[in-house]
Amino acid sequence: MPSRATLRRTAPRVGAALLAVLCTASTAAAPRETVAAAPLPVPPAATPPMGWNSWNTFGCDIDEAEIRGVADAMVRSGMRDAGYRYVVVDDCWYEPERDADGNLRADRARFPGGMAALGDYLHARGLLFGLYMSPNVETCAQHTGAYPGQTGSGDREFQDARTFASWGVDYLKYDWCSGAGSPRTQRAAFTAMRDALTATGRPIAYSINPNSNFPGAPGESESWCGVAHLSRTTEDIQPVWSTGHRNEHPMGVRDIIEVHSGVNDRPEPGCWNDPDMLEVGVHDVGGYAGLTPQEQRTHLSMWAMFAAPLIAGNDPRTTTAPVLDLLTDPGILAIDQDPLGAAATRTTGGDHQVWVKPLHDGTAVALYNRGDEPARISTALAEIGLSARIHRVRDLRDGRITETADRVTADVPAHGTALLRLDQ
Numbered sequence: 001m002p003s004r005a006t007l008r009r010t011a012p013r014v015g016a017a018l019l020a021v022l023c024t025a026s027t028a029a030a031p032r033e034t035v036a037a038a039p040l041p042v043p044p045a046a047t048p049p050m051g052w053n054s055w056n057t058f059g060c061d062i063d064e065a066e067i068r069g070v071a072d073a074m075v076r077s078g079m080r081d082a083g084y085r086y087v088v089v090d091d092c093w094y095e096p097e098r099d100a101d102g103n104l105r106a107d108r109a110r111f112p113g114g115m116a117a118l119g120d121y122l123h124a125r126g127l128l129f130g131l132y133m134s135p136n137v138e139t140c141a142q143h144t145g146a147y148p149g150q151t152g153s154g155d156r157e158f159q160d161a162r163t164f165a166s167w168g169v170d171y172l173k174y175d176w177c178s179g180a181g182s183p184r185t186q187r188a189a190f191t192a193m194r195d196a197l198t199a200t201g202r203p204i205a206y207s208i209n210p211n212s213n214f215p216g217a218p219g220e221s222e223s224w225c226g227v228a229h230l231s232r233t234t235e236d237i238q239p240v241w242s243t244g245h246r247n248e249h250p251m252g253v254r255d256i257i258e259v260h261s262g263v264n265d266r267p268e269p270g271c272w273n274d275p276d277m278l279e280v281g282v283h284d285v286g287g288y289a290g291l292t293p294q295e296q297r298t299h300l301s302m303w304a305m306f307a308a309p310l311i312a313g314n315d316p317r318t319t320t321a322p323v324l325d326l327l328t329d330p331g332i333l334a335i336d337q338d339p340l341g342a343a344a345t346r347t348t349g350g351d352h353q354v355w356v357k358p359l360h361d362g363t364a365v366a367l368y369n370r371g372d373e374p375a376r377i378s379t380a381l382a383e384i385g386l387s388a389r390i391h392r393v394r395d396l397r398d399g400r401i402t403e404t405a406d407r408v409t410a411d412v413p414a415h416g417t418a419l420l421r422l423d424q
Contacts, residue, residue, distance in 0.1 A: 046269045046270065046339060046341070047269070047336075047337040047338070047339060047341065048230075048272045048307055048308055048309045048310065048336055048337065049085075049086055049171070049205055049207075049229070049230065049272070049309045049310075049311070050082075050083040050084045050085060050086070050309065050310045050311070050333075050336075050337075051084050051085055051086025051087060051088055051128065051130065051171070051309075051310075051311050051312070052070065052074060052079070052084055052086065052087055052088065052311065052312045052313070052314075052316065053088040053090055053130070053173070053277050053311045053312070053313055054066075054067065054070075054088065054089055054090045055090035055091065055132075055277070055313065056237075056239070056277055056278075056279060056282050056285065056313025056314075057282055057285065057313055057314060057315045058090075058315075059091075059092075059285075060091060060092035060141055060146060060147055062089065062090070062092060062093065062110065063110040063111065064110060064111045064112060064113055064118060067087065067089055067118060068118070068121055069317055070087065070315070070316050070317060071087050071121065071122055071125055071127055072125070073316035073317040073319075074087070074127065074316050075125050075126070075127075077316055077319065077324055077328075078324070078328055079312070079316055079324070079327065079328060080125070080126055080127060082327070082328035082330070082333060083310075083333060083337065084310070084312055084327075085126070085127055085128045086127070086128045086129075086130045086170065086171045086205070086311070087122050087127050087128065087129060087130060088130030088131070088132065088171055088173055088311065089118070089129075089130065089131055089132065090132040090173065091132050091139050091140055091141040091147065091175075092107075092110075092139075092141050092146075092147050093106060093107060093110070093111060093115070093131065093132065094106060094107060094139075094149075094151050095107050095108065095149070095151070096142075096147070096148040096149025096151065097149055097151070098151060102156065102159060103159065103163055104133075104151060104160055104163050106118075114167075115131070115167040115169075116166065116167045116168060119167050119168030119169065119170075120168065123168060128170040128171060129167070129168055129169050129170050129171070130169065130170060130171030130172070130173060130205075131164060131167075131169050131171070131172060131173070132172075132173045132175065133152065133153050133160065133172065133173070133174055133175075134152040134153065134154075134174065134175050134176065134177050134178075135152065135153055135154050135157075135174060135176060135186075135189035135190060135192070135193060136152045136154050136176065136177065136178045136180075136189075137150045137152045137154050138150050138151075138152050138177075138178075139151065139152055139175070139177065140175050140177035140212060140213070143177050143178060143213065144213075153174075153193065154189065157192045157193045157195070157196035158196040158199060160193075160196070161193065161196035161197045161199065161200050161204075162196075162200055164197075164200070164202075164204065165197075165200035165201070165202040165204070169202075169204060170203070170204060170205060171204065171205040171206075171207065172193070172197065172204055172205070172206055172207065173207045173209070174190065174193055174206065174207065174208045174209070174228075175208075175209045175212055176189075176208075176209060176210050176211070176212060176213070176214050177209075177212045177213050177214075178213055178214060179213055179214060179215065181214070183210070183218045183222055186210050186214075186218065187222075187224075187227065190208050190210070190224070190227050190228060191227055193206070194206060194227055194228060205229050205230070206228045206229045206230070207228065207229065207230040207231075207232075207274065207309070208224060208227070208228040208230070208231050208232065209231075209232040209274075210222065210224070210231070210232065211232050211233075211234060211235050211236075211247075212232075212235065212236055212249070213249075220233050220234065220247055220259055220262070220263060223266050224271075225266070225268070225271035226271075229270065229271065229272065230272050230274045230309050231271075231272075231273065231274055232274045232275075232276060233259065233260065233263050233273050233274060233275055234247055234251055234255075234256050234259050234260075234275055234276055235247055235248050235249040235250065235251050236249050236250055236251065236276060237250070237251055237252070237253070237256060237275070237276035237277060237279055238250040238251065238252060238279070238285075238286055238288050239279040239282040239283065239285055239286075239288045239289075239290045239291055240252040240253075240288040240290075240291070241253055241254050241291065241292075241295050241415060242254040242255055243255060246258065246259065247259050250286070251276075253279070253291065253295060253298065253299045253302075254370060254415075256275045256276065257302050257368070257370075259275075260273070260275055260302075260306055260343075261346045261349070263343075266343075267306075267307045267341060267342070267343045268341050269339070269341035272307060272308065272309055273306060273307070273308060273343065274308060274309050275303060275306060275308050277311040277312070277313045278299065278300065278303065278310060278311060278312045278313055278314075278327075279291060279296075279299060279313060280296045280299055280300055280312065280313075280314060280323060280326060280327055281296070281312070281313075281314030281315075281319050281320070281323035281324075281327070282313050282314055292415065293322065294413050294414070294415050294416040295415045295416075296323070296326060297326060297397075297416065297417060298368065298415060298416055298417040300326060300327070300329070300332055301332055301366060301396075301417045301419045302344075302355070302366060302368065302417060303336065304332050304333070304335040304336035304364075304419070305335065305343070305344035305355050305357050305364060305366050305419075306343050306344060307336060307338070307341055307342060307343045307344075307357075308336065310333070310336055312327060314327070329396070331394070331396040331399075331419070331421065332396060332419060335357065335359070335364045335396075335419070335421070338357075338359045338360055338364075339360050340358060340359055340360040342357055342358045342359075343357065344356060344357035344364070344366065345357075347379065347383055347384055348379065348383075350370075351369065351370045351371035351375070352367075352368075352369060352370070352371065352375050352377045352412075353366075353367075353368040353369075353370060353377075354366070354367060354368075354377065354379045354383070354384065355368060356384040356385065359421075361423075361424060362421060362422050362423045362424050363384070363385075363386060363421075363422045363424075364419065364420065364421055364422075365379070365384060365408055365419075365420045365421075365422060366417050366418070366419050366420075367379070367408070367409075367410045367412055367417065367418040367420070368412070368416075368417045369412040369413065369414060369415065369416050369417070370415070371414060371415075372414050372415070373414055374411065374412065374413050374414055375411075375412055375414075376409060376410070376411050376412070377409070377410060377412050377418070378407050378408065378409035378410075379407065379408060379409075380406060380407050381404070381405075381406060381407065381408070384408075386422065388405060388406065389405060390403050390404070390405045391403065391404055391405070391422045391423055392422065392423040393408055393420055393421070393422050394420065394421045394422075395410065395418060395419075395420055396419040396420065396421060397418060397419065408420055408422070
């Protein structure tokens with residue numbers, strides 16, 4: 001059986017006026033022990049979806065009790081009330097064979113209550129229900145030999161979409177995971193499921209991954225707006241700073257940031273670039289020990305600058321307080337969830353980078369140290385498109401507020417990022 005590193009794949013992005021999506025995120029962290037269900041959000045995905053996915057920590061090792069336990073922990077910890085609403089059950093949730101009528105069905109040993117009951121459990125706790133599937137004959141785990149069967153949705157899109165809707169699914173992660181085909185055939189397959197989901201009448205967030213196990217990484221060069229709500233731009237992420245790969249499996253945080261310097265102009269409200277799921281709090285998976293605290297902060301901060309979906313991959317049942325505090329940091333989440341929906345532009349490259357993101361009420365600046373030594377990073381206001389007047393600057397690392405009329409400067413540790421918010 002391949003390692004989890006061999007199997008890593010997907011995560012999300014959001015298409016224009018196709019499907020209404022149930023995702024709105026509050027950016028204020030909530031009391032840790034709040035348990036009562038919050039109202040489900042109902043507007044379209046005007047901001048990047050937030051949630052949790054089972055793959056990065058658990059791979060195929062999932063079952064009903066585990067997912068319910070994670071959901072309860074998301075409520076207790078404050079993750080739900082910070083905006084992490086979607087609970088996405090990734091690959092290996094299904095029986096290896098369909099039933100006599102060709103319908104998908106939950107693995108009866110792992111999910112004895114069935115998927116509709118699991119959806120009800122999540123909805124009762126103010127959470128949203130997501131599932132994984134593939135447009136090909138095999139899912140990713142089946143394609144790599146880690147799980148038996150051939151249960152992909154290819155040529156069964158309308159049948160499977162009706163099944164998902166009947167189970168109360170709110171989010172579909174649809175993973176190409178094949179070396180066959182072309183960007184043209186991918187577009188046809190992803191569009192077929194889009195139409196099938198639309199036909200159900202149920203608002204379902206639609207997340208596609210055209211990259212996994214597919215040469216050329218078409219998610220980087222293609223725009224999928226109008227096809228899906230969320231679209232992967234890179235190959236699969238691992239809990240590591242860098243693998244040295246530009247856009248081939250596997251990739252680290254630094255590698256994905258470099259790719260995103262070229263795709264900043266495509267996201268917009270309702271259509272989001274997806275640089276893959278969060279590895280914050282994920283350790284000892286696929287032979288990787290995990291990210292340092294500075295690297296985790298850079299990871300979340302830069303994903304916020306990209307206006308990326310924030311799909312956590314940690315185990316909320318055992319997450320440490322520092323990791324939880326980072327994941328629910330209201331300042332960082334507010335930049336990701338800014339209603340303008342813009343992504344950052346890199347103005348300075350090299351090891352000491354400056355990224356700028358317009359906000360509806362100001363500007364976010366990331367001073368990102370890609371290098372292996374601490375550095376002082378500075379930029380003139382004119383270089384980031386701001387006028388020469390007094391600006392109020394909040395450093396989101398410690399909340400310190402200063403004023404400047406000419407430059408922003410910060411001391412940044414190796415692999416770290418100073419995330420700054422400037423007023424209008």
